[in-house]
Amino acid sequence: MKKIILFIVIMLLASCSTDDAHSIPEDTNIKNVSIEKLTINNQEFEIIPTYSYYLDYIAEQQNSNISKNESFLNHVVTPVSNEIYGNSYSLNGNYHFATPRSISVLNEYISQLVEKHGDIIRFLEEGLTDSSDMLPGGNYKIFLTPYNPDESSLYMQGVAGFADEGLIVLQIDPNVFTGASLKETVAHEYHHTVYIEFSDYETRLHHLIDRVIMEGKADTFAKAVYPDHSPLWIEPLSPDTSKVVWAYIKENKYSYKYEDIINLFYGSVADGLPRWSNYKMGYHLMESFLSNNPDMSVEEWTFIPATEIIEGTEFSLK
Known part of the structure; x- marks a missing residue:
């Protein structure tokens, strides 16, 4: 009887384990999810799924005792960084690539993303066409990754992303994203890639005002492309x-400190800043500028320096 009771207790403890690798579904088949090349308005776009790297991470977590952080660095962060940037270190510390710990949910995300791949490609093509x-x-690469299952994607409407020279990285929660939220994010990040490519972005440092206006421009562009979509x-x-x-922005306007933009992005109770203050204020500044310049084209205001944008509003940097 004691042996039976002990066995039941062990089984109950196992079922409550925080390490959920034992519950991972069978291998996800991604053979039909490959690079897609789209030609839109004489521009070339490559859609590149990165799911295989995540599956390598999942497989190792099933079959070894290597720490999640080490495993994710080796199987995802380093190879994806090499694929995107041509080096192994550019994604180190990038919060978009924090180690996911809910292994079975991550596997389920990838399975669903594979299942919905056709729809995702269709929405991407529509978003890139509209943008x-x-x-x-120019010609851009778009990398697809799963959303980190440890984090809620509801506020982001199932899609997060970032842009850099010639590329966009999208993270998608298959249970939350919609065609509208994916296309809006594509428009936002597309504007960043165009701005980065055709402005002086790569030749100088960017202070706080630059970064606030850059986000405001991207959101203004996305809103112009999709006027019925209003993200939080x-x-x-x-x-x-x-x-x-x-x-706060005025006081730190020419700051190059990462912590200042982070305070605006995440919010700061000590400074009285709500989350996404840089986006909200950047969008408001662009609204003010365009109300004073209603006939200006998208291409014109895209490349106007940030300080000149503010000079065209009711706000003052002095």
Whole structure:
């Protein structure tokens, strides 16, 4: 009887284990998910799924005792960094590539992303078509990754991303994203890639004002492409909060400190800053500028320096 009770206790403890690798479904078949090449408005786009790297991470977690951080670095961060940037270190410390610990959920995400791959490609093509119709650009690579299952994607409407020279990285939660949220994110990041390619972005450092206006421009562009879609990060600030956020931006306007933009992005209780203050204020500044310059084309305002944008609003940097 004691042996039976002990066996039951062991089984119950195992079922409550925080390491959920034992519950991973069978291997996900990604053989039909390959690089897609799209030609849109004389621009070339490569859609590159990175799911195989994540499956290598999942497989190692099933079959070894290597730490999750070490395994994810070896199987995802380093090879994806090599594929995107041509080096092994550019994604180190990038919060988009924090180690996912919910292994079985990550595997399920990839299975669903593979199942929905056709729809994802269709939405991407629509988003790139709508965006390039409004603002011509160059040839870009778009990397697809699963959203980190340890984090809620609800506020981001199932899609997160970032852009760099010639590329966009998209992270997709298959349970939350919609065609509208994916296309809006594509438009936002597409604007970044065009700005980076055709401005002086790569030849100088960027202070706080540059970064706030850069996000404001991308959101203004996405809103122009999809006027019916309103993400949470551009909801207007209250008048009082707007004054607090602007005072912080004005005080640190020429700062190159990463912590200052992070305070605006994540919010700071000590400074009275709500989350996404850089997006909200950047979008508000662009609204103010365009209300004073209603006939200016997208291509014109895209490349106007940040300080000149602010000079065309009711705000002052002095």
